Amino acid sequence: MIELKNVSKVVRSGAEDLTILDNVSMTIPDGEFVAITGASGSGKSTLLGLIAGLDAPSSGGIFIDGDEVTTMGEDELATLRSGKIGFVFQSFHLIPSLTAFENVLIPMEIIGMKEAKSRAGQLLVDVDLTNRGHHYPTELSGGEQQRIAIARAFANNPKILLADEPTGNLDSKNGQHIFDLMTELHRLNNVTLVLVTHDQALADKAQRQIRLKDGRVLSDERNGER
């Protein structure tokens, strides 16, 4: 379970303080598919980063399965991420010096998982890229890169998948494909899926939709309630 209690994030912009998140609280139960929407600059990506422990809030607490993320050190956060959290980015962020197969392999090697190679092979099968494993990221299309990123995100069987505009850099066909892949893996693995998106059509397919505006929660509704 993900729990945010009165989380605020303020950054310094020139001589002024800029509030990106303002007293945000929410709870996301295990296995739920939540879409976070809002205009650019509303604080969606920052929220996702805070949940993953990629950044620290200025105030408030974030808890994952009861453990407070905000008090963890760098190494504890690294362990948390490698064990429980998978991440998919808008710009894919594959490591350019590694092949597609090796990119999938990396999270498993970090935790020293046995049978990592066979699992990486299976994940490539799952995302339908078996024949592209030996290619480097620059040799893959955007859609293929994002599928590799999804395979990588699922490598360590995370409980939580955080996706930041995963279809934002893709055409609609590829975007739909990626979305279907994520939701299917979410369903099959019972993963909590938090999806940040601009695309209302995709957000509508989530179980729950949280709208942000100027760093505050504008609405928090289950789809179908509206």
Next chain:
Amino acid sequence: MNFIFNLTFREIRSSWRRLLFFFLCIAIGVGSVVALRSLIQNLSQAVGGDTRALMTADFEISSTNDFSPTDIQKIEEIIGKSTIIEARNEAITSAAMTRPIDDSSETLSFVELKGIEPPFPLVGKFTVSDGKAFDFKLLENNGAVVSPLLLDDLKVKVGDKIKIGDGIFEIRETFQEEPGGASGFRLGPRVFIEKKAFDSAGITNGGGRIRRRILYRTSGNPTELVKQLRENLKGSILTVQSYRETQENLGEQFTRTENYLSLTGLLILVLGGVGVWNVARVFVEQKRKSVAVLKCLGASGTRIITVYLLQILTLGFLGSLFGIFLAQCFLWFTQYRFADALPTSLSYNINFSVAWQGILLGGLISLLFSALPLLQVRNIKPRLLLHDATGEKTRRLDWTKTIFGAVSVVGLLALAAWQAGSLKVGAFFLVGLGLTSLFLYLAAFVLTKILRNFRNLGSFAVSQAINSLYRPGNQTRIILLAVGLGAFVVLAVQSLQANLVREFDFTRNQTLPSLFIVDIQKSQIDELAQILEEKTGEAAQTLPTIRARVAYVNGQPIDYQNRETRQQQGQIGREFAVTYRPNLDKNETVIDGEWWNTPSDVPQVSVEQDMALRLKVAVGDSLTFDISGRKITTQIASIRKLDLRNTRTAFVFVFAPGVLEKAPQTFAANVIKKLPEIERQRLQRNLIDKFPNIQIFDVADIVAAFQKLINNFVLAISFVGSFVILSGILILVGSIALTKSQRIYENAVLKTLGAKRLTLATILFAEYGLLGVLAGIIGASFATALSFAVSKYIFDIAWEFDLNLTLLGVLVTAVLVTIVGALASFDVLFRKPLQTLRSQ
């Protein structure tokens, strides 16, 4: 661990091209250290390894005079009691003039004459031309065994006869290998004759530069025996020396040379380190996103640093191995190019221990110079994957970086101290390098600042070229520092060479004599002076010389048991040519005391300032000289400074008139007039025919030998300097490669805005041309300053500014940098802009 090793391997696989410069920087640095250290160690082995053979005995007692009966008695007292003496012989050496007896030949040569008696040699190998062992019968009845060089010099062959002094010798054989090998500086080729033939040839008549030796072979360690002999002979002019002491001294000299050369190698390695630092810094910058991704996937900062550190160490190790290969190539090149001038027994292989040292050095330099840039990995936050946070900077003091910085400096100090063999020298090197770099960097800073003001004055291309020098991450000042340092070393050496050669230029220095004649007997002087006047048209200047040794300083014998004193034995224990005269010479200045103004009951002497320092004496102290066995005690009346620039003669000790007039003396004369070579040779030949005992030094020959020595020295330093330049060039190429993406982007934008390829090429050439000119100016300015300081304060010679050399230095540096820079960036001009702009 698997993760670390796997990722390291994968990173090397994909990044090796980018890190090639890192690899080369280490290779060149390690190569220099290993090559220089191996060469000098091998030389030490070849020259100093078998000092027993060099001495041809286990110990020797030597003197420049005949051994007196008292001396012999004192020697026998000790030797008689010894149980380790196995064999004994005597030898006598001297420099002498020789010529073929054939009067039609005009050749003559200076030779190093050695009179020997059987059994010879006591120790070592002596083989004649066909590889057979030397047989003493070859020397009997005025036979001579000579170096093959003499046959060339005199244009004679085996079987011909040569005249040495009054004696006529038949060349019976040439030798292939003389005991101890041909090491050290020699005035001429070696000639062996029978010892008893020395006296009959009248060579000893003049009494000059003759050394008599009694040599012993022992069955055990001679150290104690040598000590006893030295004690018993205290106060006499005899020198006792064992091969072990010679070995020790030579060993020390070689170790010192090796350590200094290793520091030069370390300088190149440290420059390589600057390249390493540069590459590592930009590498981390380029890896920011990958690091953030890895952190996002759960890898800790420490594990990621370990991956990159392992990568750096692997490349450092491979670079070191390649460096060792380069060093071996250097030694092969040395063999190919210089084998004739080097000892025949010299090995041209890399020493195993030095190779290990090279690997260790390469690894440590990689580590020390990449540690700080790699620590930057800790500050890369995974959140940059969400919002690019390049602008974020932490201002507070980073303790980890500070501590690592301090550790790196201490590590470098330890490396320098290790290579120099002394903490003091190591620290001096590091501080010196730091200060030089700081000054060069400041010069680069000032020049780039000044240049910035001109960016709006020139054409579009020049303005863009100037702007390019300030491109973020362009490393302009670091390149200027590194290339400037290389140019500085090479130009400083060239400038010093020019000044040194000019100083000793036979044709320019009017006060330097063309011929210098010594060992003239009193009965010969008038006739010789007359001949000189007839042949040269100038009145010959003659002066008396007396051979003397310093026996006591302030009543105390010089203590050669003392090791420090013994090491200076060559300078203070030798026989000096002294003179007496009423006036100071033109080239002399009294710096302390008075020239013979005050009448004195005690004989007075004037001492040259360096010798006064060496003997630790001042005005008023007493010096006792041994002149042909007679002791004369003198008081020091003055300390003199000699201006070697305007010298005709350079006497260390000058006596007041009235003391030495009756002492056995010879005369020296010189010819100032510049004569053509053929006339000089003819004159020498005439004089030697008439006065076989005299010795003539052809100053032109000495100057030529000196120039050859300087040229070799300059070649060696320039070679090292070129490695420094190469390191600078590598930093330049590395920097170009690392900022290439920016250059590609800029070119794409300029092309989109309508810039033609020619304009872009002009910008490229102008940028590197400017960079080269700046580096050249920095190098040449500092080289001029150093050459001035060394000429004035160390060599004490006149210094002239060489405009041509300076301009040529700046030009060559500029051209080199332009060519390298343009070659490394030229492909950028041919990239299609659309593809570049899309990928940004």
